[in-house]
Amino acid sequence: MPDKEKILIVEDEEVIMMGLRENLAVAGYEVLEATTGTEGLEKGIKQRPDLILLDLMLPGMSGYEVCRELRDKGMHMPVIMLTARQEDFDKLHGFEMGADDYVTKPFSVEELLARVHANLMRGERRKDQSENFEFGNFILDMASRLLKKKNGSKVEDITLTKTEFDLLAYFCANEGKALSRDTVMNDVWGMEYYGTQRSLDSFVAALRHKIETDSSKPKHILTVHGVGYKFAS
Numbered sequence: 001m002p003d004k005e006k007i008l009i010v011e012d013e014e015v016i017m018m019g020l021r022e023n024l025a026v027a028g029y030e031v032l033e034a035t036t037g038t039e040g041l042e043k044g045i046k047q048r049p050d051l052i053l054l055d056l057m058l059p060g061m062s063g064y065e066v067c068r069e070l071r072d073k074g075m076h077m078p079v080i081m082l083t084a085r086q087e088d089f090d091k092l093h094g095f096e097m098g099a100d101d102y103v104t105k106p107f108s109v110e111e112l113l114a115r116v117h118a119n120l121m122r123g124e125r126r127k128d129q130s131e132n133f134e135f136g137n138f139i140l141d142m143a144s145r146l147l148k149k150k151n152g153s154k155v156e157d158i159t160l161t162k163t164e165f166d167l168l169a170y171f172c173a174n175e176g177k178a179l180s181r182d183t184v185m186n187d188v189w190g191m192e193y194y195g196t197q198r199s200l201d202s203f204v205a206a207l208r209h210k211i212e213t214d215s216s217k218p219k220h221i222l223t224v225h226g227v228g229y230k231f232a233s
């Protein structure tokens with residue numbers, strides 16, 4: 001039998017932790033627990049769960065900070081933020097800190113399990129996608145999640161945020177296709193993020209700034225008028 005997939009729950013409310021623990025165990029997952037941000041970060045790094053459910057408001061460190069720290073430490077497992085309606089979760093900030101998805105409390109067990117499953121699948125695809133992409137003078141290194149720029153015999157690392165990296169990897173994997181904004185957002189961020197087209201455009205602008213010689217005349221991330229974007233190597 002294959003090993004059970006490990007899910008780390010980082011949650012300081014005992015009632016919510018209890019519900020999650022039971023439902024995930026019944027669904028066949030191995031459950032790890034942490035009740036503070038610091039503990040969550042430590043277990044996320046040491047125990048390498050396949051997925052993390054991360055509460056936003058935690059004692060000590062916030063969910064945002066835990067997520068960013070995990071990503072800074074090279075952890076790429078899917079992270080689903082658990083947010084409360086009144087907390088006014090800042091989605092974009094969450095994604096920039098490296099979250100993959102979020103659910104709003106109170107959530108149904110079915111919804112949560114569906115999200116967990118979808119994100120585990122996405123995590124698997126991410127692991128499989130180990131081939132690097134090359135375009136222009138750049139290499140997108142999938143294993144280290146770095147963008148490298150060749151400059152003569154030197155190679156320089158270009159810093160990308162998690163969102164920028166995911167977006168660029170997606171463009172590279174779909175080279176030559178005209179991609180609508182909706183398609184890009186669905187595929188890169190999941191179906192939750194429609195309605196944020198302008199922010200997609202701002203991520204594209206940031207990427208162009210980093211990879212185009214002249215970002216007003218892009219050679220890689222091309223605008224397809226009335227549709228969205230097309231990537232050319």
Ligand code: CA
Pocket residue numbers: 011012013055056057058
């Ligand atoms: Ca909390």
